[in-house]
Amino acid sequence: MYNPVKITESIYYVGVNERRKTLFENQLPLPYGVSYNSYLVTDEKVALIDTVDVCYFDVFLKKIESVLGNRPIDYLVINHMEPDHSGSIRLIKEKYPDVQIVGNAKTFEMIKGYFGITNNLYEVNDGAILNLGQTALEFYMTPMVHWPETMMTYAKADKILFSGDAFGCFGALDGGVIDNTINTEKYWAEMRRYYASIIGKYGVPVHKALEKLKPLEIAAICSTHGPVWKENKEKTIDTYNKLSQYEASAGVVVAYGSMYGNTEQMAEAVAEGIVAGGVKDVVLYDVSKTDASFILSDIFKYSGLVIGSPTYMNDLLPAVEALLRKIETRAIKNRIFASFGSCTWAGVALKRINPVAENLKWDIVGSVEEKQGLKPEKYNDCVSLGLKMAEKIKK
Ligand SMILES: Cc1cc2nc3c(=O)[nH]c(=O)nc-3n(C[C@H](O)[C@H](O)[C@H](O)COP(=O)(O)O)c2cc1C
Ligand SMILES: [Fe+2]
Ligand SMILES: [Fe+2]
Numbered sequence: 001m002y003n004p005v006k007i008t009e010s011i012y013y014v015g016v017n018e019r020r021k022t023l024f025e026n027q028l029p030l031p032y033g034v035s036y037n038s039y040l041v042t043d044e045k046v047a048l049i050d051t052v053d054v055c056y057f058d059v060f061l062k063k064i065e066s067v068l069g070n071r072p073i074d075y076l077v078i079n080h081m082e083p084d085h086s087g088s089i090r091l092i093k094e095k096y097p098d099v100q101i102v103g104n105a106k107t108f109e110m111i112k113g114y115f116g117i118t119n120n121l122y123e124v125n126d127g128a129i130l131n132l133g134q135t136a137l138e139f140y141m142t143p144m145v146h147w148p149e150t151m152m153t154y155a156k157a158d159k160i161l162f163s164g165d166a167f168g169c170f171g172a173l174d175g176g177v178i179d180n181t182i183n184t185e186k187y188w189a190e191m192r193r194y195y196a197s198i199i200g201k202y203g204v205p206v207h208k209a210l211e212k213l214k215p216l217e218i219a220a221i222c223s224t225h226g227p228v229w230k231e232n233k234e235k236t237i238d239t240y241n242k243l244s245q246y247e248a249s250a251g252v253v254v255a256y257g258s259m260y261g262n263t264e265q266m267a268e269a270v271a272e273g274i275v276a277g278g279v280k281d282v283v284l285y286d287v288s289k290t291d292a293s294f295i296l297s298d299i300f301k302y303s304g305l306v307i308g309s310p311t312y313m314n315d316l317l318p319a320v321e322a323l324l325r326k327i328e329t330r331a332i333k334n335r336i337f338a339s340f341g342s343c344t345w346a347g348v349a350l351k352r353i354n355p356v357a358e359n360l361k362w363d364i365v366g367s368v369e370e371k372q373g374l375k376p377e378k379y380n381d382c383v384s385l386g387l388k389m390a391e392k393i394k395k
Helices: 054-068 089-095 105-115 185-213 233-244 262-276 292-301 318-330 349-359 376-394
Strands: 011-013 016-018 034-036 039-042 046-049 075-077 100-103 121-123 129-131 136-141 151-155 160-164 220-223 249-256 282-286 302-312 336-343 363-371
Touching (some): 039 054, 075 089, 089 105, 105 121, 185 233, 249 318, 262 376, 282 292, 302 349, 302 376, 363 376
Parallel strands (some): 075 100, 100 121, 160 220, 336 363
Antiparallel strands (some): 016 034, 136 151
């Protein structure tokens, strides 16, 4: 029934779309959904590259059968064991009992732990080659992109890279799979948000993986989420290259929490200063309203960050604390930083915020604290802080 989507003469897309789930990993909003991508490489032998979330097994199998008919699958290559891709392993094995599961030693530990599967395993290591007939699959270990077992598979004859989560993005595929057949605009911000949320802690391993892949000639990147990158493959690699090195463009995120608007007034004053200083890209986020994944995504995008919080029960406002923890976890590098806070009797917020920036060795421009309502002196200090920030950003 399904029209098989061809990536090349012998490689097919058999992934599925998720538009129901509101939160990926039960925490990250999915305004445009997400796709779980899987691919079939057909030759004398047939290899399935990764599976999909188990909820979609039924349609997944129908797509596989629309390509293969009654032919069996010989190999199931597991590039990544996170359940959004490994979820259908057990059911694939039930349907195709002779399938050999291809993975590395770490993959197999996890397959045993998740599914109790210990037989029909075909172990590969870095540089291993699996012949399917005319086509051979080469394997590249890319540990911690973003789990220990993650690897990539390269179909040499067609120059297709099956990259796992790397180069992936949120956003379901709305009728088209390959980038040159669709408008890709919405996917770029969703690629950065995906990276910032899920991969962002692992900049060093990602950079290592990119170095390892450099010698490969690539015609298309087939990730496990989002479009197949053909005409945008260089842009995709360049995006990852920059993200993995925490490279940012000139701009500032002002992220603040505020119960009654006092801290918010300070945020606006700082932002006025930044714009007055000649920086056009300034984004204010109320952390209680905008999900942290969107804020983090912009923190990965822009070189400047300003954080503000009221003092709340002798501590930070919890939503600001949560954002700070996420920033720390990702060890974001090379940011120009400032902070501000509001209190009524004894300010604690700045004492909690500033050490995070110090530990990350950021360039700290300054801080402003106000008691009770924002008054002219501190209003002017906030504007000056923004102006100083802008000076550094423009350099
Ligand atoms: C539940 C609660 C707890 C607070 N705890 C403290 C505190 O421990 N120390 C302090 O100086 N101010 C405390 N405050 C006062 C706020 O920090 C102060 O009103 C601040 O201006 C609020 O900023 P906002 O208008 O941006 O929410 C608390 C306020 C509330 C509502
Ligand atoms: Fe993953
Ligand atoms: Fe994934």
